[in-house]
Amino acid sequence: MKLLTANRLTDGLVIWYASDAEWPAGWVEDAAQATRLEDAEAEALLAQWQPRETEVVGAYLVPLIDDNTPVQREYVREHVRANGPSIGPTVLDTAKTHNRSEVF
Amino acid sequence: MSQPNSTYEPKLITPAGDILSNDWQVLGDEDPIGADGACVLGFQRALNELPSLNGRYGVRINAGEDVRELTPCLDKIALIEVNFPVYRDGRGYSTARILRQDLGFTGPIRAVGDVLRDQAHYMFRCGFSELLLKDADPEGVIAWIKSLYQYAYQGAADAQKPVWALRHANSQTGAQADA
Amino acid sequence: MYVYDHYDHALVKQRNAEFSDQVRRRLAGEITEDQFKPLRLMNGVYLQLHAYMLRIAVPYGVLSSRQVRKFAHIARTYDRGFGHFTTRQNLQFNWIKLAEVPTILRELAEVEMHTIQTSGNCIRNTTTDQFAGAAKDEVDDPRPWAELIRQWSTFHPEYSFLPRKFKIAITGAEADRAAVRVHDIGLHLTERGFDVYAGGGLGRTPSVAPLIKTDLPHDKILSYLEACLRVYNRYGRRDNSFKARIKILVAALGAEEYARQVEAEWQTLDQAAIDAPFAEIARIKSFFPEPAYKTDAFDDAAEARARTADAGFARWLRNNTHPHRNDSHISVTVSLKPIGGVPGDASDAQLEVLADVADAYGYSELRVTHEQNIVLPHVHRNDLYALYQRLDAAGMGAANISQITDMITCPGLDYCSLANARSIPLAQDISRRFEDAQLSDKIGELKIKISGCINACGHHHVGHIGILGVDKQGVEFYQILLGGRADEHAALGAITGKGLSAEAVPAAIERVVNLYLDLRTDPSERFIDTLERVGRDAFKEALHEPA
Numbered sequence: 095m096k097l098l099t100a101n102r103l104t105d106g107l108v109i110w111y112a113s114d115a116e117w118p119a120g121w122v123e124d125a126a127q128a129t130r131l132e133d134a135e136a137e138a139l140l141a142q143w144q145p146r147e148t149e150v151v152g153a154y155l156v157p158l159i160d161d162n163t164p165v166q167r168e169y170v171r172e173h174v175r176a177n178g179p180s181i182g183p184t185v186l187d188t189a190k191t192h193n194r195s196e197v198f
Numbered sequence: 199m200s201q202p203n204s205t206y207e208p209k210l211i212t213p214a215g216d217i218l219s220n221d222w223q224v225l226g227d228e229d230p231i232g233a234d235g236a237c238v239l240g241f242q243r244a245l246n247e248l249p250s251l252n253g254r255y256g257v258r259i260n261a262g263e264d265v266r267e268l269t270p271c272l273d274k275i276a277l278i279e280v281n282f283p284v285y286r287d288g289r290g291y292s293t294a295r296i297l298r299q300d301l302g303f304t305g306p307i308r309a310v311g312d313v314l315r316d317q318a319h320y321m322f323r324c325g326f327s328e329l330l331l332k333d334a335d336p337e338g339v340i341a342w343i344k345s346l347y348q349y350a351y352q353g354a355a356d357a358q359k360p361v362w363a364l365r366h367a368n369s370q371t372g373a374q375a376d377a
Numbered sequence: 378m379y380v381y382d383h384y385d386h387a388l389v390k391q392r393n394a395e396f397s398d399q400v401r402r403r404l405a406g407e408i409t410e411d412q413f414k415p416l417r418l419m420n421g422v423y424l425q426l427h428a429y430m431l432r433i434a435v436p437y438g439v440l441s442s443r444q445v446r447k448f449a450h451i452a453r454t455y456d457r458g459f460g461h462f463t464t465r466q467n468l469q470f471n472w473i474k475l476a477e478v479p480t481i482l483r484e485l486a487e488v489e490m491h492t493i494q495t496s497g498n499c500i501r502n503t504t505t506d507q508f509a510g511a512a513k514d515e516v517d518d519p520r521p522w523a524e525l526i527r528q529w530s531t532f533h534p535e536y537s538f539l540p541r542k543f544k545i546a547i548t549g550a551e552a553d554r555a556a557v558r559v560h561d562i563g564l565h566l567t568e569r570g571f572d573v574y575a576g577g578g579l580g581r582t583p584s585v586a587p588l589i590k591t592d593l594p595h596d597k598i599l600s601y602l603e604a605c606l607r608v609y610n611r612y613g614r615r616d617n618s619f620k621a622r623i624k625i626l627v628a629a630l631g632a633e634e635y636a637r638q639v640e641a642e643w644q645t646l647d648q649a650a651i652d653a654p655f656a657e658i659a660r661i662k663s664f665f666p667e668p669a670y671k672t673d674a675f676d677d678a679a680e681a682r683a684r685t686a687d688a689g690f691a692r693w694l695r696n697n698t699h700p701h702r703n704d705s706h707i708s709v710t711v712s713l714k715p716i717g718g719v720p721g722d723a724s725d726a727q728l729e730v731l732a733d734v735a736d737a738y739g740y741s742e743l744r745v746t747h748e749q750n751i752v753l754p755h756v757h758r759n760d761l762y763a764l765y766q767r768l769d770a771a772g773m774g775a776a777n778i779s780q781i782t783d784m785i786t787c788p789g790l791d792y793c794s795l796a797n798a799r800s801i802p803l804a805q806d807i808s809r810r811f812e813d814a815q816l817s818d819k820i821g822e823l824k825i826k827i828s829g830c831i832n833a834c835g836h837h838h839v840g841h842i843g844i845l846g847v848d849k850q851g852v853e854f855y856q857i858l859l860g861g862r863a864d865e866h867a868a869l870g871a872i873t874g875k876g877l878s879a880e881a882v883p884a885a886i887e888r889v890v891n892l893y894l895d896l897r898t899d900p901s902e903r904f905i906d907t908l909e910r911v912g913r914d915a916f917k918e919a920l921h922e923p924a
Binding site: 261264289292295316317320334342348353354365 | 412
Binding site: 101103104105106107108147148151152165166167168169170171174175178179180181182183184187 | 403404405406409410424425426427428429457458459472473474475476719722724790791792798799801802805848850851852853
């Protein structure tokens, strides 16, 4: 199980693949809404999106160990990407924006 | 979505914006040197063979090769190509500047390889007189450069005076008292 | 401070037009990300974990109050209300949109600021002593030379695609407050000329720079730097980005051979075409006069009363001030390390306060230190209490300069895509552990420096205690180093053993501190002095003692 993620070119925000709706609709800013992908489909989508440089930058796959948990070796990084910095004045921003507590 | 500019066929262009035809043939190390046409020799081959050749040739210098080794045979060189294996490899800038300012080479110095518009201005400043430029609109690149870059902070191999020279144009130039 | 003439303005405008066009082309797909990346880095635009980070150049750390107000405005308008001061005296914003960068650059240009060459494989910001032009022990003011070097290095056509980044630092006193010995080129300005150090650096293979030239005549600095850069540009490694800094080249050639090659190259240069004339040096120097010092006599009785009435002020006076060449003035370091806070950050409100107090008490001038604090270099001693009260009210009154809670901390994995571990939460924990003012005063000077990865932006190699975040299969661990120094006796810290978990680090540091307090001959023997006298082994043991 994997997630496809990247940064949006125009503003650099973290985004997650959700569906094949036409850009920008198919990508979301809330990791909780990201589509959990089977490995083969994930690889195919990554290959499709990496060249789309005017939309996304630095696309890659996040391996999960279950629906909601990135693998250990990526855990802190993906937790920070999905929830914002763990400290400082913006620490509640992401949760507030998406009206949820932390993901991952 | 636009196609990246660098995917277009390269054209040979000068700082004045003239497109040149490239009549030079780059020879492989085993290719015979024919009597017809201008040919560009590889660096090592040039070092080895130029002393015994008559006439004037082109030489291609790759990044990492020391242009000063060509000093004894500069009089037989009509063109120097400086190859940029990737645009981020900045050694060619030093090569061109050494050629112009230290070795006094007055012939054409041509940038070849991964030559893109965003490096063109610096290449001209370092003494390149021709760029084999990969771009959709090479003439547009030259027009842009001409309109944009009015001043420079430092001297290089081009004619541009550094800003400090403009600032003190009326005072004694070159006077360097102890600071 | 330096004021732009129309040439300087034109050159910034030129670069803004160039980069705005590059951004437009990137958004339109006319240039690939791979082709764009070095260009945006050369304009200070990083892609971090959450958004683009914009790094604004603060040339040799000098700021005017007007510029600081512009920072506050940018923080409010284009970012999330705060900025972060770095170990190279620059300022970073963390939530910038690429599409808005051209507009931000225009705003910065209005106050003579820019983001030029704050990243990329080019010559970066030349940094210097935060007390330049003010310190009592200063031999000569390095700022005019830093400005001269800034101009020469800006848009240099030959050195914009170096093997790796290139950092220059300069000091004008015997005491080195600019860490020049751990820079690619370090310059020590004396009356006789420049002593030039080359090949220092931190990161994967840290090294203290060897001396390669003594007494270089002042007016030859630019041509000599050209020679240094050209040798590096031609022969620095390009096959492996971890081996591409000049320190690798200097170590491989040996300092003598590198110096010989530089000398040979220097002789081939048309030095007169490179070295700015005396008139230009004099022109730049004219921007750095002494301030029009207030001539009121120092009212020491009033200060004594304030000290007695306000213990917090007394402590701040002791810990946060630095001797000034003018006897009625003093330099003040404003701590951006509040207990439990994010080290080096300032909110837009705090930036406004800094600008206001600089205007009211500081001749409108501020400095950024490489230890992520702010300095008001010139303050009349009669103004200190009023200044302290305003800073304290704004959360910038921590009286902890050079103490254990005054840590250098990189942004770490909370922001930076290069990081292996978070650094800020650890700094906050350590800060809270040692928050007691009496304890902190008792410990005295102790510099902790924390990096979230081997790139060492937190300068952990030169901390008295250095902390390096590492990744053990996704779990954050921290290696502790002991005995580093960034001053004129520069030394690299030694790794002390296995990494510790985040939970274990504060207690480990406490054990080290307690051992120091036991072993020191008297309170005037600083931590680093005791460590050097006694040796690291006893302290290593204390660090790794089982709980």
